Amino acid sequence: MSRSHGRRLGRAGIRDVAAAAGVSITTVSDALNGKGRLPEATRRHVREVADRLGYRPSAAARTLRTGKSGLIGLTVTTYGEEPFTFTEFAYFAEMARAASSAALARGYALVILPGSTRQSPYDVWSNVALDGTVVIDPSDRDPVVTELVRQGVPVVSDGRPCGDLPVTAWVDNDHEAAVTGLLDHLAAAGARRIGLLTGTSTDTYTRLSTSAYLRWCERNGQPPVYEAYPAHDPCAGAVAADRLLARPDRPDAVYGLFDPNGTDLLAAARRYGLRVPDDLLLVCCSESAVYATTEPPVTTLSLKPGRIGTTVVQLLIDAIEGTGGGRPVQRIMPTDLIVRASSQRRRPQTTISAPRAPEQHS
Amino acid sequence: MSRSHGRRLGRAGIRDVAAAAGVSITTVSDALNGKGRLPEATRRHVREVADRLGYRPSAAARTLRTGKSGLIGLTVTTYGEEPFTFTEFAYFAEMARAASSAALARGYALVILPGSTRQSPYDVWSNVALDGTVVIDPSDRDPVVTELVRQGVPVVSDGRPCGDLPVTAWVDNDHEAAVTGLLDHLAAAGARRIGLLTGTSTDTYTRLSTSAYLRWCERNGQPPVYEAYPAHDPCAGAVAADRLLARPDRPDAVYGLFDPNGTDLLAAARRYGLRVPDDLLLVCCSESAVYATTEPPVTTLSLKPGRIGTTVVQLLIDAIEGTGGGRPVQRIMPTDLIVRASSQRRRPQTTISAPRAPEQHS
DNA sequence: CCAGCTTGCAGAATCGGTTCTTCACGCCCT
DNA sequence: AGGGCGTGAAGAACCGATTCTGCAAGCTGG
Structure with missing residues (x-):
């Protein structure tokens, strides 16, 4: 034998x-x-x-011979010490879930990799054979991306690449349209002075959203009212929310760019005795389901991370397998404004009904 | 040249x-x-x-020659169609983050893999060379685990393996102690009849927590009051919460085993005009930070997924590198009861205070 | 002066598959 | 009868590293 x-x-x-x-x-x-x-x-x-x-x-032998590993890298640009500090935790989690699912469906698996690379040729990045990589929020002249592209590895980014980063393709939301639409929605609900809670970092999401806000203000003759804070610091958000509502030119509506802004603003409003939505209209960008059950429920802008993750992976695999036509691709994805009580002057429904009425004796 | x-x-x-x-x-x-x-x-x-x-x-060549790939699989047993349907989304996200971080620190990368395997030898599982695997909530006689162990690949599970699943090591919380401590806490706060919101599935977490509850009730001479629902269905939770509070023997305190139970119970309490914590004490098991800012803030039991993820990976890498001594290891991790207003009869602090106390992370 | 050791490096086998090339054989057709 | 063709399967190169073995030169000590 x-x-x-x-x-x-x-x-x-x-x-x-x-x-x-x-x-x-x-x-x-x-x-x-x-x-x-x-x-x-x-x-x-x-x-x-x-x-x-x-x-x-043996996967290794096959990979060596064929040059295809069936592995796709997934990385997110980080700001702190931790390999993964997500300001948009729910966003990332959902995006990664969808990306993983899409990859698996086409026979690929996702490898989670750090955003940085040690200079040595012996860090994790070069220890794993990748057919391609997904990069979330690549920074300007990202060394990892540059190196990968130099090696001929396809790279698709979630979020427009800053500068002239040579990615194979990218996917992003139409942030300007999203912010504009959302501000219009608030204005239609009666807002006269809309404030913004934004970040101090220079990633494209923050930049595009903020500039869209400023342009909207200009077009609509409203003076901008905003507070910026370092978005990666969980405590700073609450402080900034407080500061925004403490201003002499207090806004009568606020849009918060980051996930925790909704609860922070809700808490701040309570502290100042402001009723939502009566005294203050509220919208924040979030993927979290909790805003459906807060008091009151908060209107959120969803970036649809699931769709983004799926699309990013599809584009990447197309590029890997040469199915994609060849030329660089960029795809703009729609966002979704989930309107809830916090952004509607007149509450749609004040009587509270149970899912299944406990007593129905009428 | x-x-x-x-x-x-x-x-x-x-x-x-x-x-x-x-x-x-x-x-x-x-x-x-x-x-x-x-x-x-x-x-x-x-x-x-x-x-x-x-x-x-070339990573492939090195892997072929040395037999080590530097890759660790990460998989979670799934219940539905999707490769990843998490009832405990925040738990999983944090656990995966920590695991990934710990792996990276030791020169390994995590590969996300599906819970199931196609029979064919050509699914993703056999297309990637793994040095070891982390399995979250392995089911009884999990075929993937069995096969991996047969191949001599170390497997460490998060959650006690059911049955005689031959894992290399496992890590779990002390669920019984956690539930007992939590019920004692509620009783000390004045609860006379503590209800439970639990799941219908048979995973060890649900089983152990429920049986600890039942034993506590028996020891303390309290009749059990509980509702079970399919935890993977997001809507069923709200209905179950409502049902629990609609009972004739309505509890004056409730513990919810799953993450969304807190908001669901809060909403149900509002519907019935019950004030929290005055008429109803509330605790739920959750990793979500939102419970710090709900109205009122909800006491949560944290399973410390970060610590679990780190430990699981450490044990696995020890086993891979032979550093671990050799014999099977099981490690019990502590939990953390984060006491907030919802479980204290007399509110500790009602006056308006500074934005938000920095929440302990992981 | 030479055995014996150390130092510095090259040759070649090896890991376990994939794939290109070759080859034998049987059959059909003319 | 023999050339051409189609079929079934084997041989061997190859992917790109790691690593064991071997060997020449230089040095030391008796």
Whole structure:
């Protein structure tokens, strides 16, 4: 049974299968991969023997030979010490979930990698064979991206690349349209002075959203009222929310760019005795479901991270497999304004009904 | 400059470096890996040439030769169609973040893999070379785990394995102690009849928590009051919360086993005109920061997923590298009851205070 | 002066598949 | 009978590193 190969404990190689089936390794490979010219009988026989031996082809050997690993990198640009500090935790989680799902559906797996790279050629990045990489919020002249592209590895980014970063493709929301639409919505609900809670960092999301706000203010003859804070600091948000509502030119509506802004603003409003939505209209950008059940429920702008994750992966795999046509692609994805009580002057429905009325004796 | 190898666009191999440096490939390998007997001058020279050529060793080749890929699988048992449907979304996200971080710190990367496997030897699982795998909530006789162990791949699980699943090691919370402590806390706050919102599924978390509740009730002479619902259905939770508060033997305190239970119960309490915490004490198990800013803030039981993720990965890498002693290991991790207003009869502090106390992270 | 050790490096086997090339054989057709 | 063709399968190169073995030169000590 055992060949000269001396049977490494528990693993059968292709040579073992070949020997056991009485054929050559070429035949085994062809039979299992559906290639070559083999009668169905031989294929079946080989498959049976392989099954019996519990044969698993070596991923490393296949990758070495074919140059395809079936692995896709996923990385997010980080600001602090931690490999992953997400200001948009729910966003990232959902995006990663969808991306992973889409990749799996096409036979690829996602590898989570750090945003930075050590200079040495022996960091994690070069220790894993990647067919391509997804980069979330790439920074200007990102060294990882530059290096990957130099190596000929396709890179697709979530978020427009800053500067002249040479990504293969990118996907992003239409942030300007989203902010404009949202401000129009608030204005239609009666807002006269809309404030903004924004960030101090220079990523494209913050930049585009803020400039869209400023332009909207200009077009509508409203003086901008905003507070900026370092978005990666969880405590700073609450302070900034407080500051915004403490201003002498207190806004009568606020849009918060980041996920926790909604609860922070709600808390700040309570402290100042402001009723939402009566005294203050509220919208924030969030993927979190909790805003459906806050008191009052808060209108949110969803960036649809699931759709983004799926699209990013599709584009990347298309590029990897050469299915994508070839030229660089950019795709703009729609956002979704989920209107709830916090942004409507006149509450749609004040009587509270139970999901299943407990007593229905009328 | 170019050798017989015909310079594949953009990639330099070890042979190219050897040729350019005027040494053998053995010397290049040894110099770059700090092995062999080489004078520092030669090492430096080789490193410089390698840098100049932008040499990156092939991960596939190294993996094939050494048998180590530096890759760790991460998988979660799923219940529905989706590769990832998390009832405990925040839990999983934080756990994965910490696990990824810990792995990266030790030179490994995490690969996200589906919970199931297609029968064929050609699914994603066998297409990637794994040094080990982390399994979250493995089900009874999980085929993936069984197969991996058969292949000699170390497997560490988050959550006690059901049945006689042969994992290398596992990590879990002390769910019984957590529930008992939490119920004691509620009783100390004045609760006379504590209700439970639990799940219908049979995973160990649900099982252990529920049985701890039942035993506590028995010990304390309180009749159990609970409602169970399919935890993977987001809507069912709100209905179950409502049902629990609609019962004739309405509890004066409730513990919810799942993350959304807090907001659901808060909403249900509002519908029935119950004030929290005056008429109803509330605790739920959650990793979400939103409960710090709800009205009122809700006491939560944190399972400390960050710590679990870190520990799981440490144990796994120890097993991979043989550092771990060898024998199977199980580790019980503490939980953390974050006491807020919802579980204290007498509100600790009603006056308006500074924005928000920095919440303890992980 | 030479055995014996150390130092510095090269050769070649090896990991386990994929795939290109070759080849034997049987059959059909002329 | 023999050339051409189609079929089934084997041989061997190859992917790009790691690593074991070997060997020449230089040095030391008896």
